Amino acid sequence: MSSGDNLEPVRLPARDIPPPTTISDVARVALSEGALGPAPGWPPASDLDAWRRAIADSTALWETVAAATLAATPSSVETRAIGGVTCHVATPPGLDPGGPLYLFIHGGAFVFGGGPYAKAQAAMQADRLGVASVSVDYRMPPDHPFPAAPEDCFAVYQALIATHDPARIVIGGSSAGGNLAAALTLMIRDRGLPAPAGLVLLTPEVDLTESGDSFQTNALLDVTLKGSLHNCNALYAQGHDLTDPYLSPLHGDLHGFPPTLVQTGTRDILLSNSVLMHRKLRRAGVEADLHVWEAMPHGGFGPFGAGGAPENAEIDEEVRRFIARRVA
Amino acid sequence: MSSGDNLEPVRLPARDIPPPTTISDVARVALSEGALGPAPGWPPASDLDAWRRAIADSTALWETVAAATLAATPSSVETRAIGGVTCHVATPPGLDPGGPLYLFIHGGAFVFGGGPYAKAQAAMQADRLGVASVSVDYRMPPDHPFPAAPEDCFAVYQALIATHDPARIVIGGSSAGGNLAAALTLMIRDRGLPAPAGLVLLTPEVDLTESGDSFQTNALLDVTLKGSLHNCNALYAQGHDLTDPYLSPLHGDLHGFPPTLVQTGTRDILLSNSVLMHRKLRRAGVEADLHVWEAMPHGGFGPFGAGGAPENAEIDEEVRRFIARRVA
Numbered sequence: 001m002s003s004g005d006n007l008e009p010v011r012l013p014a015r016d017i018p019p020p021t022t023i024s025d026v027a028r029v030a031l032s033e034g035a036l037g038p039a040p041g042w043p044p045a046s047d048l049d050a051w052r053r054a055i056a057d058s059t060a061l062w063e064t065v066a067a068a069t070l071a072a073t074p075s076s077v078e079t080r081a082i083g084g085v086t087c088h089v090a091t092p093p094g095l096d097p098g099g100p101l102y103l104f105i106h107g108g109a110f111v112f113g114g115g116p117y118a119k120a121q122a123a124m125q126a127d128r129l130g131v132a133s134v135s136v137d138y139r140m141p142p143d144h145p146f147p148a149a150p151e152d153c154f155a156v157y158q159a160l161i162a163t164h165d166p167a168r169i170v171i172g173g174s175s176a177g178g179n180l181a182a183a184l185t186l187m188i189r190d191r192g193l194p195a196p197a198g199l200v201l202l203t204p205e206v207d208l209t210e211s212g213d214s215f216q217t218n219a220l221l222d223v224t225l226k227g228s229l230h231n232c233n234a235l236y237a238q239g240h241d242l243t244d245p246y247l248s249p250l251h252g253d254l255h256g257f258p259p260t261l262v263q264t265g266t267r268d269i270l271l272s273n274s275v276l277m278h279r280k281l282r283r284a285g286v287e288a289d290l291h292v293w294e295a296m297p298h299g300g301f302g303p304f305g306a307g308g309a310p311e312n313a314e315i316d317e318e319v320r321r322f323i324a325r326r327v328a
Numbered sequence: 329m330s331s332g333d334n335l336e337p338v339r340l341p342a343r344d345i346p347p348p349t350t351i352s353d354v355a356r357v358a359l360s361e362g363a364l365g366p367a368p369g370w371p372p373a374s375d376l377d378a379w380r381r382a383i384a385d386s387t388a389l390w391e392t393v394a395a396a397t398l399a400a401t402p403s404s405v406e407t408r409a410i411g412g413v414t415c416h417v418a419t420p421p422g423l424d425p426g427g428p429l430y431l432f433i434h435g436g437a438f439v440f441g442g443g444p445y446a447k448a449q450a451a452m453q454a455d456r457l458g459v460a461s462v463s464v465d466y467r468m469p470p471d472h473p474f475p476a477a478p479e480d481c482f483a484v485y486q487a488l489i490a491t492h493d494p495a496r497i498v499i500g501g502s503s504a505g506g507n508l509a510a511a512l513t514l515m516i517r518d519r520g521l522p523a524p525a526g527l528v529l530l531t532p533e534v535d536l537t538e539s540g541d542s543f544q545t546n547a548l549l550d551v552t553l554k555g556s557l558h559n560c561n562a563l564y565a566q567g568h569d570l571t572d573p574y575l576s577p578l579h580g581d582l583h584g585f586p587p588t589l590v591q592t593g594t595r596d597i598l599l600s601n602s603v604l605m606h607r608k609l610r611r612a613g614v615e616a617d618l619h620v621w622e623a624m625p626h627g628g629f630g631p632f633g634a635g636g637a638p639e640n641a642e643i644d645e646e647v648r649r650f651i652a653r654r655v656a
Contacts, residue, residue: 008361010363010548012343012344014340015340015544017338017340018544020539028335029335031335212348212350213350216345220338266594266600267541272348272350272623291607292603292606293603294603295600
């Protein structure tokens with residue numbers, strides 16, 4: 001029995017689940033290596049010192065990776081304030097800076113990924129998708145909890161549409177960035193701004209209450225995100241009701257959303273977030289497309305989707321096609 | 329370790345998985361009741377007497393259900409040979425019999441569902457989708473193994489397009505019927521017939537080798553289809569190579585397929601079949617849409633998707649919209 005009602009659970013025996021043969025060899029190795037890795041332990045939301053240390057460690061790690069990415073990118077990358085918010089803008093060679101824009105909101109559990117990661121993401125999106133990309137270096141906890149992040153994203157969008165046609169802007173984000181991309185889209189609609197041309201939600205964390213089935217069924221099976229994000233969510237929400245649509249867009253009214261691409265994997269702990277969001281968008285009459293990859297954990301195969309699995313490249317290809325179609 | 333390589337499995341402890349709170353109450357009760365039900369035991373493919381008994385029992389069960397369905401349907405239902413194959417044709421009241429057609433191929437593990445079930449399905453599809461529906465009562469094992477079933481479907485399609493514009497025909501099927509719908513579409517292309525307007529694959533069993541990840545991850549978790557269909561597949565295939573595309577369309581070249589709708593659920597043991605088929609269709613340049621329902625087992629919530637879960641009705645709504653768009 002569970003949750004106080006009389007409903008029977010499915011009783012599953014202990015099981016070993018090997019990587020399936022239906023994915024690439026690179027992806028199989030990534031699942032195998034992930035299976036051996038430890039589960040991350042996030043500090044409780046109240047331990048701000050521990051959080052500051054964890055964030056500093058993560059940022060230091062990314063300094064190196066970001067430096068290599070930025071040294072290798074053929075795109076031009078600059079950091080500047082847009083709407084008063086730090087942004088990193090990457091423009092692929094030969095592209096008109098006044099052309100289509102991808103407004104990308106990085107992931108990192110609402111806590112990680114600021115600075116070098118956010119900057120590297122601008123270049124990575126521009127290089128992989130062939131579109132000028134604006135990566136928002138939004139404020140984060142512990143110093144700047146909700147609603148600083150979505151308000152920063154809103155300020156950037158508002159400033160961008162003063163000089164860019166919103167019909168040539170696509171908003172996107174991954175994981176916590178998918179949450180913020182959806183929250184931003186809600187704010188845009190609620191505050192009467194013109195909608196962007198499209199929305200890309202990559203393995204989005206759109207329900208901070210973690211109510212979906214996959215938080216049980218894919219627990220531990222997702223080798224990238226091995227447990228609940230409860231502590232991160234609590235640090236971010238700072239006591240706000242987690243069902244507030246700007247915190248958990250799955251709980252919002254999604255009418256008026258632009259065409260939306262939703263991506264996830266069958267082993268993604270956020271699988272339920274993704275499929276529930278897709279269905280709610282469809283019920284609201286939104287042109288929403290769902291793409292689910294076989295056995296893929298949160299964020300693609302390999303740490304942060306790196307490592308060269310062809311499945312990861314296939315996600316880029318779908319996003320590239322979606323953006324091209326939307327801004328055509 | 330598994331399958332002879334050095335890849336680590338994910339080691340999952342024993343777990344109780346209750347119905348999630350993110351589905352309807354009707355669906356939650358269906359999952360709970362399903363959790364208590366026994367796993368079906370199918371006879372080995374060699375025990376033809378046992379199979380004949382199992383088929384007779386299933387058909388007898390369906391006589392009653394089908395009679396009630398046919399007594400209640402507002403559609404006109406007639407049984408007649410099309411291309412030499414027994415078919416059941418259901419036309420909703422007021423619809424032109426020369427208008428759009430849904431060529432529906434019933435499920436039942438390639439073994440069950442002939443006769444009364446196939447006839448009831450014609451009425452159910454017509455009533456739920458509002459389109460004239462032709463349900464193929466294709467031949468099945470033990471007397472008529474592969475390729476009798478797809479050849480029967482092909483003969484029906486060939487006969488239908490002599491009098492109906494293929495641009496106004498959508499082909500669809502559920503489970504084993506989804507397999508046959510995809511195999512039929514391959515045959516149509518391979519033999520140079522004009523393609524139908526669209527293809528509907530409901531929780532399709534498109535890989536009889538059962539290679540996908542969900543055959544492990546959703547084993548037992550899928551309360552409707554609790555185990556492998558190996559025995560049924562062997563009875564149907566009768567020694568043919570299971571990777572033959574007409575037996576396992578996932579192994580085929582899918583170029584030239586018409587726009588396709590693929591439906592599944594996160595607890596469907598055929599989840600991997602569905603998402604792999606969707607991805608392969610996309611890679612072949614086909615306009616393919618994927619729809620995945622939260623916590624849904626094979627075939628919808630409740631036995632045979634019956635029981636009134638709103639999620640089941642939502643599948644019908646997506647199929648109805650797809651057909652209307654395709655034959656417009």
